[in-house]
Amino acid sequence: MSTTDKASTEASNPSEDTPDSAVADPAAAADSAEAAAGAQLSTAPEEESGGPVGIGVVGWVRWFWRQLTSMRVALILLFLLSLGSIPGSLIPQTQVDAMKVAEWKRNNEFWVPVAEKLQLFDVYSSVWFSAIYLLLFISLIGCIVPRSWQFVGQLTGRPPGAPRRLDRMPAYTTWRTGTAPDEVLAHARKLLGGRRFRTEAGSSSVAAEKGYLREAGNLVFHVALIVMLVAFAWGQLFKSEGGKLVLRGKGFSNTLTQYDDFKSGSFFSPDDLPPFSFTLDRFDASFERSGPQKGTAREFKAYVTFSKGADGAPEKREIQVNKPLEVDGAKVYLLGHGYAPVVSVTDPAGKVIFRDAVPMLPFDNNLSSSGAVKVTDGYRDKDGKQEQLGFNAMFVPTFAGEGKGTMLSQFPEPDFPVLALSAYHGSLGVDSGLPQNVYQLNTSKMQEFKDENGQLFKKRLLPGETMELPGGAGVVKFEGIERWATFSVTRQPGSGLALAGAVAAIGGLAASLFIQRRRVWVRAVRGEDGTTVVEMAGLGRSESAKVPDELGQLAAALHDQAPTAPDRPVKETVEGERG
Amino acid sequence: MTPLAAEVNENLAQISNYLIYSSMAVYTLAFLAHIAEWTFGSRSKVARTAAALTATADDAAAAPAVQVRSKGGTAVLDKPKVVTRSAPGTRDVPDGPGAAGGTAEGDLYGRIAVSLTVLGFLIEAAGVVARALSVQRAPWGNMYEFSITFSTVAVGAYLVLLALKKNVRWLGLILVTTVLLDLGIATTWLYTDSDQLVPALHSYWLWIHVSTAIFCGAVFYLGAAGAVLYLLRDSYESKLASGGTPSKIATSILERFPSAASLDKFSYRINAAVFPLWTFTIIAGAIWAGDAWGRYWGWDPKEVWSFVTWVAYASYLHARATAGWKGRKAAYLALFAFACWIWNYYGVNILLSGKHSYAGV
Numbered sequence: 001m002s003t004t005d006k007a008s009t010e011a012s013n014p015s016e017d018t019p020d021s022a023v024a025d026p027a028a029a030a031d032s033a034e035a036a037a038g039a040q041l042s043t044a045p046e047e048e049s050g051g052p053v054g055i056g057v058v059g060w061v062r063w064f065w066r067q068l069t070s071m072r073v074a075l076i077l078l079f080l081l082s083l084g085s086i087p088g089s090l091i092p093q094t095q096v097d098a099m100k101v102a103e104w105k106r107n108n109e110f111w112v113p114v115a116e117k118l119q120l121f122d123v124y125s126s127v128w129f130s131a132i133y134l135l136l137f138i139s140l141i142g143c144i145v146p147r148s149w150q151f152v153g154q155l156t157g158r159p160p161g162a163p164r165r166l167d168r169m170p171a172y173t174t175w176r177t178g179t180a181p182d183e184v185l186a187h188a189r190k191l192l193g194g195r196r197f198r199t200e201a202g203s204s205s206v207a208a209e210k211g212y213l214r215e216a217g218n219l220v221f222h223v224a225l226i227v228m229l230v231a232f233a234w235g236q237l238f239k240s241e242g243g244k245l246v247l248r249g250k251g252f253s254n255t256l257t258q259y260d261d262f263k264s265g266s267f268f269s270p271d272d273l274p275p276f277s278f279t280l281d282r283f284d285a286s287f288e289r290s291g292p293q294k295g296t297a298r299e300f301k302a303y304v305t306f307s308k309g310a311d312g313a314p315e316k317r318e319i320q321v322n323k324p325l326e327v328d329g330a331k332v333y334l335l336g337h338g339y340a341p342v343v344s345v346t347d348p349a350g351k352v353i354f355r356d357a358v359p360m361l362p363f364d365n366n367l368s369s370s371g372a373v374k375v376t377d378g379y380r381d382k383d384g385k386q387e388q389l390g391f392n393a394m395f396v397p398t399f400a401g402e403g404k405g406t407m408l409s410q411f412p413e414p415d416f417p418v419l420a421l422s423a424y425h426g427s428l429g430v431d432s433g434l435p436q437n438v439y440q441l442n443t444s445k446m447q448e449f450k451d452e453n454g455q456l457f458k459k460r461l462l463p464g465e466t467m468e469l470p471g472g473a474g475v476v477k478f479e480g481i482e483r484w485a486t487f488s489v490t491r492q493p494g495s496g497l498a499l500a501g502a503v504a505a506i507g508g509l510a511a512s513l514f515i516q517r518r519r520v521w522v523r524a525v526r527g528e529d530g531t532t533v534v535e536m537a538g539l540g541r542s543e544s545a546k547v548p549d550e551l552g553q554l555a556a557a558l559h560d561q562a563p564t565a566p567d568r569p570v571k572e573t574v575e576g577e578r579g
Numbered sequence: 580m581t582p583l584a585a586e587v588n589e590n591l592a593q594i595s596n597y598l599i600y601s602s603m604a605v606y607t608l609a610f611l612a613h614i615a616e617w618t619f620g621s622r623s624k625v626a627r628t629a630a631a632l633t634a635t636a637d638d639a640a641a642a643p644a645v646q647v648r649s650k651g652g653t654a655v656l657d658k659p660k661v662v663t664r665s666a667p668g669t670r671d672v673p674d675g676p677g678a679a680g681g682t683a684e685g686d687l688y689g690r691i692a693v694s695l696t697v698l699g700f701l702i703e704a705a706g707v708v709a710r711a712l713s714v715q716r717a718p719w720g721n722m723y724e725f726s727i728t729f730s731t732v733a734v735g736a737y738l739v740l741l742a743l744k745k746n747v748r749w750l751g752l753i754l755v756t757t758v759l760l761d762l763g764i765a766t767t768w769l770y771t772d773s774d775q776l777v778p779a780l781h782s783y784w785l786w787i788h789v790s791t792a793i794f795c796g797a798v799f800y801l802g803a804a805g806a807v808l809y810l811l812r813d814s815y816e817s818k819l820a821s822g823g824t825p826s827k828i829a830t831s832i833l834e835r836f837p838s839a840a841s842l843d844k845f846s847y848r849i850n851a852a853v854f855p856l857w858t859f860t861i862i863a864g865a866i867w868a869g870d871a872w873g874r875y876w877g878w879d880p881k882e883v884w885s886f887v888t889w890v891a892y893a894s895y896l897h898a899r900a901t902a903g904w905k906g907r908k909a910a911y912l913a914l915f916a917f918a919c920w921i922w923n924y925y926g927v928n929i930l931l932s933g934k935h936s937y938a939g940v
């Protein structure tokens with residue numbers, strides 16, 4: 001990098017007022033002068049072509065490093081990153097929806113081995129995807145460090161002197177004036193300085209440069225990308241995410257044991273969970289009652305009594321789908337909701353041995369739900385033998401009606417709630433120590449209750465209705481309906497940092513795309529006829545209409561101070577074809 | 580909602596539909612006027628491009644001529660004139676005369692077309708507003724609503740550029756054609772009755788995230804149109820420059836567009852100007868996802884394709900700064916990026932299911 005610096009300063013020196021005779025080929029000299037005039041206008045790495053220079057491993061490593069940190073390779077890696085993220089949107093991802101992955105595997109058996117080899121079910125954590133973005137970020141760091149140094153060098157440096165032939169610059173103007181050259185240059189310097197150009201006086205010219213913020217913005221943007229990546233990685237390592245189903249009237253307190261399911265990053269520790277608790281007082285849901293979008297949810301709201309810390313004062317709060325409750329870096333989200341029929345069981349002796357709200361899992365948009373009622377303790381049959389009872393349950397908030405041929409719900413609100421139960425007795429298998437799905441009945445060690453036809457005993461119940469188990473084995477009553485809501489409690493540290501990075505990235509990007517870095521030169525020399533020839537030229541980082549516009553304004557302002565000499569042959573340029 | 584209010588709202592929704600249909604009628608007239616403009620313009624016999632490209636190379640490369648002219652009496656220049664030179668290695672070709680080809684009738688029809696476009700825009704915008712009033716929320720709840728807003732913004736952006744005296748009238752016919760296509764698709768396939776939102780969309784982020792997303796797409800569209808024309812015009816110019824003769828129709832049409840350099844610049848400026856806003860859109864979406872779903876980024880198909888689009892536009896901007904990737908290759912990247920945007924809109928909404936399933940179709 002230091003070599004390029006030297007090269008450009010050397011090249012810019014001869015441009016300032018070098019006598020023509022010293023240069024053999026004027027045209028070539030002018031070209032190099034123009035190149036020098038544009039040197040250091042940005043910090044973009046130079047394109048390198050050709051193989052490794054030098055021999056041996058060091059040569060190769062250096063060559064590889066140069067390639068990796070070049071613009072071309074950055075471009076290719078960026079493009080690969082965008083192509084590489086595509087498959088993950090077309091093939092289901094374990095991380096997003098494991099059920100869909102299983103379904104896809106069943107439907108596309110032929111492709112499963114290939115897809116698994118290529119890690120297509122975990123694209124965003126796959127080896128090849130990680131390789132692309134790691135290379136990209138190594139490239140980014142390898143590129144940004146030298147660029148930042150170079151930029152610091154440019155900030156402390158001065159704008160390069162005026163090239164010998166200003167008329168070769170992209171924007172150029174000239175006129176003659178009666179004002180003396182020194183005076184013209186003094187005016188020019190003041191004018192440019194007043195417009196926040198950085199100026200540098202030469203012997204018969206002034207050089208000026210502006211728009212350093214462009215480069216600064218570009219560097220800020222790229223650094224912000226690194227900051228965001230670090231923040232994401234940090235968040236992944238320390239995050240925690242737990243789910244909990246809470247019945248109306250019941251509570252939750254934030255400790256590991258209370259969660260139904262819990263996931264966390266590798267560096268998470270249970271002490272990170274902020275202490276709080278809440279009780280679900282009420283849950284409101286409303287749905288579209290008519291029209292083509294009938295049944296679509298309109299509003300969900302959970303009313304909770306919340307207390308912070310181990311024994312904080314209780315306060316009323318609301319949690320909505322888009323409005324999580326925030327506690328000390330953790331957020332409590334409302335995720336889902338459903339019904340929990342209240343069921344009671346009376347044993348043959350007439351004693352109520354079970355009364356509970358049993359949550360059912362919805363499986364369609366109208367909240368048709370299924371679940372299991374499990375009576376684990378306290379039941380003795382007619383003969384006094386200890387046993388367990390189990391019921392497969394299906395609940396619909398709005399029943400289609402008898403003889404309509406469907407047990408599926410017609411609407412998500414409880415307009416015509418029906419609970420269908422089928423009854424088993426025996427061992428629920430809950431004592432075996434294996435974790436059990438609370439929504440499913442394991443009937444492997446249970447016997448069916450039989451109806452008079454010898455079929456599995458089942459019945460549909462309306463709220464308040466009872467069903468008598470065959471043979472006087474007891475009575476089951478559908479007492480009423482409760483509601484439940486599921487909450488997810490997540491904690492992802494580093495998201496503030498990610499957001500700060502994102503904001504810096506946008507700011508830097510805007511500066512880098514909307515600000516032009518440009519140079520202006522003014523030269524004033526005494527002409528043969530005694531008047532002063534003023535020449536001005538402008539050069540931008542990229543070709544832009546703004547450079548000539550601005551030069552025109554500057555020239556007009558300077559022209560006010562150094563007006564065209566009257567009563568003389570006026571030298572005027574013919575405007576080019578292009579406007 | 581009281582029955583009376585409901586009725587008013589239904590009327591408004593109906594009015595909105597009528598307005599959208601009326602705007603389609605007006606855009607159709609604008610389309611015909613543009614066709615007339617192009618037809619009359621084809622009678623002009625200007626071939627400035629060929630002339631500029633076949634001029635001797637020396638002329639183009641030499642320094643701008645400096646003429647000494649003596650002015651009688653007390654001639655004072657009011658302003659020094661700025662001479663511009665294009666960078667070495669670029670073709671120095673003047674912009675085409677526009678669709679009207681410098682003919683008076685063509686120009687008249689062109690002006691009529693622009694006036695009709697303004698009218699169509701006003702009616703369409705009123706249709707969007709009526710739709711918003713009928714549901715008393717941001718009119719961006721489903722694909723029908725996205726689509727009508729999308730074309731309104733695209734036309735609006737074009738009219739703003741025209742009002743700023745930018746050279747964009749060449750866009751007129753292409754824009755009106757695609758707007759009709761967009762509205763046709765919206766009214767026949769994507770139509771959804773005006774209705775309330777699902778809870779996940781109840782958020783002020785809807786105003787921020789979705790409005791900027793639609794705006795970005797609409798303006799990226801103008802950039803993509805510029806890129807396509809750049810590619811066509813560039814082939815035409817290089818054919819001329821290498822001594823070939825393009826077909827008559829190609830000559831007649833492409834001759835009237837701005838030079839390849841101008842089209843390239845147009846496309847770049849638009850894309851570069853919108854890119855930061857697109858970045859913002861994605862970040863706003865991530866914040867919203869954080870609030871609504873409890874995670875900022877979950878590689879949902881919509882998120883994936885927003886990311887792909889973003890990276891594709893970033894590649895495009897990089898390509899512009901990389902030697903050997905400027906010009907045509909960069910333009911292909913810009914088109915790839917826009918194709919990603921469109922796919923994210925139609926393809927992901929309709930074909931892939933994810934958390935963003937509110938297409939309403």
Ligand code: HEM
Binds near residue numbers: 074893
């Ligand atoms: C995650 C990877 C990267 C992303 C998303 C990215 C994105 C961008 C974007 C959007 C721009 C346009 C803004 C502007 O023109 O100032 C840009 C410009 C630039 N990038 Fe990157 N970049 C990445 C990596 C790199 C790497 C590895 C390098 C070094 C080889 C690099 C060098 C540059 C340079 C020099 C510019 C300025 C070009 C100019 O002056 O017009 N970038 N980048």
